[in-house]
Amino acid sequence: MIPAALSDRRPYLRDSEDARRAALVAAVLDLVAEGGVDAATLRAVAARAGVTPGLIRHYFGDKDGLMRAAYGRMMAAMVDPCLAAADAAGVDPVARLAAFLAAALDPAALDGRTVTLWAAYIHRTRHDPALRAAHEAGYLAFRDALEALIAALPACHLPPRVAAIALNALLDGLWLEGGLLPQGFVPGEVQRIALTAAARLLDLPELTELSETEGP
Amino acid sequence: MIPAALSDRRPYLRDSEDARRAALVAAVLDLVAEGGVDAATLRAVAARAGVTPGLIRHYFGDKDGLMRAAYGRMMAAMVDPCLAAADAAGVDPVARLAAFLAAALDPAALDGRTVTLWAAYIHRTRHDPALRAAHEAGYLAFRDALEALIAALPACHLPPRVAAIALNALLDGLWLEGGLLPQGFVPGEVQRIALTAAARLLDLPELTELSETEGP
DNA sequence: GCCTGAATTATACGCGTGTATAATTGAAGG
DNA sequence: CCTTCAATTATACACGCGTATAATTCAGGC
Numbered sequence: 189m190i191p192a193a194l195s196d197r198r199p200y201l202r203d204s205e206d207a208r209r210a211a212l213v214a215a216v217l218d219l220v221a222e223g224g225v226d227a228a229t230l231r232a233v234a235a236r237a238g239v240t241p242g243l244i245r246h247y248f249g250d251k252d253g254l255m256r257a258a259y260g261r262m263m264a265a266m267v268d269p270c271l272a273a274a275d276a277a278g279v280d281p282v283a284r285l286a287a288f289l290a291a292a293l294d295p296a297a298l299d300g301r302t303v304t305l306w307a308a309y310i311h312r313t314r315h316d317p318a319l320r321a322a323h324e325a326g327y328l329a330f331r332d333a334l335e336a337l338i339a340a341l342p343a344c345h346l347p348p349r350v351a352a353i354a355l356n357a358l359l360d361g362l363w364l365e366g367g368l369l370p371q372g373f374v375p376g377e378v379q380r381i382a383l384t385a386a387a388r389l390l391d392l393p394e395l396t397e398l399s400e401t402e403g404p
Numbered sequence: 405m406i407p408a409a410l411s412d413r414r415p416y417l418r419d420s421e422d423a424r425r426a427a428l429v430a431a432v433l434d435l436v437a438e439g440g441v442d443a444a445t446l447r448a449v450a451a452r453a454g455v456t457p458g459l460i461r462h463y464f465g466d467k468d469g470l471m472r473a474a475y476g477r478m479m480a481a482m483v484d485p486c487l488a489a490a491d492a493a494g495v496d497p498v499a500r501l502a503a504f505l506a507a508a509l510d511p512a513a514l515d516g517r518t519v520t521l522w523a524a525y526i527h528r529t530r531h532d533p534a535l536r537a538a539h540e541a542g543y544l545a546f547r548d549a550l551e552a553l554i555a556a557l558p559a560c561h562l563p564p565r566v567a568a569i570a571l572n573a574l575l576d577g578l579w580l581e582g583g584l585l586p587q588g589f590v591p592g593e594v595q596r597i598a599l600t601a602a603a604r605l606l607d608l609p610e611l612t613e614l615s616e617t618e619g620p
Numbered sequence: 621g622c623c624t625g626a627a628t629t630a631t632a633c634g635c636g637t638g639t640a641t642a643a644t645t646g647a648a649g650g
Numbered sequence: 651c652c653t654t655c656a657a658t659t660a661t662a663c664a665c666g667c668g669t670a671t672a673a674t675t676c677a678g679g680c
Contacts, residue, residue, distance in 0.1 A: 362570075
């Protein structure tokens with residue numbers, strides 16, 4: 189046996205399969221957000237996850253498998269908090285909608301990192317059928333949730349589908365602009381605009397004061 | 405002199421500097437739209453433009469120079485038609501706005517190719533200062549034009565800045581969704597939703613019939 | 621009618637990539 | 651205690667990339 193001091197072989201550390209998969213996926217998302225898809229080379233991913241490139245092949249088969257897993261994780265991280273916020277807001281339809289909107293444009297989600305990450309994947313969704321399916325599923329889940337929230341509203345003069353599409357587009361656009369040009373808005377402005385515009389689209393009384401109920 | 409039949413050297417064809425730059429930039433945009441940024445290698449770009457990789461270096465210095473030029477061209481192709489449509493619509497503020505909106509969501513602009521192209525560049529705008537400046541300039545030009553159109557409107561209960569941001573976000577989102585999920589909408593639906601939502605946001609009478617004045 | 625110089629092509633280099641396969645490690649079962 | 655097998659690392663390979671530089675071709679000035 190070769191003494192540790194003389195062997196430059198990387199120490200052999202075991203871990204659970206779940207932990208390894210999670211670490212590798214997290215490394216991909218970090219790298220993509222920092223330097224674009226190009227930065228997420230297998231070697232860089234492995235280094236950040238503290239393992240060796242071969243392990244990626246062991247767990248994900250090839251690079252496409254890794255990227256697909258990372259994309260699924262990203263979509264969940266974007267959509268789930270909004271659904272959870274609505275559910276946590278109780279039963280009042282207006283409060284539920286306001287909570288959903290506020291969560292969608294939460295400063296954490298508005299981070300340019302997330303937008304960059306999302307954009308970096310978009311072009312792949314057009315050519316990779318698996319990614320495309322994941323994209324459509326996530327997008328429609330979000331829009332359907334929005335449509336359900338709108339349908340539960342007391343009075344809305346627009347068909348729920350139309351209102352959901354328009355409101356969803358408004359959220360997407362604000363999320364995009366807020367994430368890409370953070371210094372173009374004063375803090376909280378993006379959320380306020382979303383609530384104002386949503387109120388006008390849906391014939392609702394002003395929603396803005398609802399979001400300011402988070403006192404210290 | 406070696407007979408042409410024996411020389412496999414590519415025929416030497418001269419062209420103007422403008423034509424060469426335009427051909428190379430067009431080749432970049434085509435390739436990026438088709439296969440993402442990865443597909444736009446210097447060799448592939450040169451082949452599509454009918455030249456040799458060395459020419460790219462001659463005209464653009466390095467790959468970054470090429471990509472910057474292509475980005476500027478893309479932004480102009482997205483923004484200019486909207487400005488032109490508004491100017492061509494005469495002096496009525498409402499007609500001008502409707503024309504601008506319709507142009508922004510024109511089927512040609514709504515092509516998934518354009519969205520893909522745009523997304524493919526986004527992550528670079530976060531790290532490349534020159535691209536970032538180009539992005540901000542194009543974005544703000546668009547939004548300022550929108551704000552000017554809104555400010556000229558007869559009555560608007562929203563501050564022009566807020567209305568412009570919201571409407572711009574709505575356009576961005578619809579453009580995104582329409583381009584990425586074309587089969588998720590019936591033809592013309594995206595434009596109709598944009599006009600309906602804009603009318604509600606701006607306290608305007610319905611705008612939808614304005615876009616249907618294009619009879620044969 | 622040559623000669624200069626820009627436009628264009630050709631070739632070579634070094635590097636990093638994804639993939640494949642072999643070598644090692646350690647834990648669990650008999 | 652030994653065997654077995656999955657988890658992990660190490661090494662090798664072939665390829666395409668961006669860049670650099672040298673060789674060619676053509677047009678215009680003298």
